[in-house]
Amino acid sequence: MASNKEVEVELVEITTAKEEKVKEDEEKQETKVSPTDIAEAVVDEGNLYSSLTNPSEHVYGLPSLIRSYTVNKDGSVDIYRKVRVYRIISLVLFVLCILLLIVVLVLLINLSGTQPCQVLEETNRSPPEQECSLNKCQEVYQQPLGETQHLCGDCGKGWLRFESTCYFLSQNRLSWQKSREECQRKGGNLAVITNQRVQMYLSRKGNLHYWIGLNRVGTNEWTWINNTALTVRYWEDDSSHGDCAILAANEPPEQSWRPSQCNLYLQYICQKI
Structure with a gap:
């Protein structure tokens, strides 16, 4: 009989130990909280920081799964600051593009604009060599507008204007008489040099x-x-013979005329007013 009681006591103790172990396991499961439960608790309770004495405890105490970016009071993520920065950068780049465009336009206007008339640097002051605007020519010649238009009019393609006369330097070669006829066909005649400026x-x-x-x-x-x-006279000192005169433009201007045979084929200079 004694042995049966001991067996019963041991069975009771084993049963009690199992029950206590089961209770401990249940308590541990009840105390263990998953990250999802914590996140739901944060949403349900609103602001979890109000229940903490030190807000930093929340940051370091929560699992990494529920940590997020800084939020506003209404719970939205603060991305407007980045948007503002991007807008400022875009505005600055737009302003720089406008300034570069203005610089390019100014350079184009300066390069394609009319250049100022150039004045010959000689002993006797002479009028501009290149074609001028009507206002510029009127300032230079100090004459009425009608006469200024005549002085600064268009001579035509291939012609050069100097003072009140247009000149044409040919590329083809003809005899003296044929050259004169060609100049007449163009509305002028062979060049007549009456002063040092023209020479x-x-x-x-x-x-x-x-x-x-x-x-x-x-x-x-x-x-x-x-x-x-x-x-x-701007004759060259040589022994050339002939009845027609040529201008040797590759010689010093003071001595560049020489007589020549009229039937030679040379370039020619026409003039018209």
Whole structure:
């Protein structure tokens, strides 16, 4: 009988130990909280920081799964600050593009604009060499608008304007008489040089030998084709012979005229008013 009681006591103790272990396991499961439960608790309770004495405890105490970016009071993520930064950067880039566009336009206007008229640097002051605007020419010549239009009018393609006369330096070669006929066909005649300014201008513009409107056909005196007196002379000191004059533009302007045979084929200079 004694042995049966001991067995019963041991069975009771074993049963009691199992029951206590089961209770302990249940208590542990009740105390264990999952991250999802904590997150739901945060949502349900509203602001979890109000129940803490130190807000930093919440940041470091919560599991990493429920940590998030800084939120506003209404619970939305603060991305507006980044948007504002992006807008400021975009505005600055837009302003820079506008400034660059303005600079490019100014450069284009300066490059394509009309250049100021150039004045010959000679002993005697001469009018502009290049074609000017009407206002500029009126300032230079100090003449009425009608005469200014005549002085600064368009000579035509291939012609050069100097003072009140247009000049054409040919590329093809003809005899003296054929050159004169070609100039007449163009509305002018062979060039007549009556002053140092014209002589310097034509010598600088050309680099070949050109027929000019000076000859002595039928007489021994050199005369211009427009019957103008030969007041200035720029003959070269040589022993050339001929009845028609040429301008050697590749020689010093002070001594660039020479006589030549009229049937030679040379370039020529036309002029018209």
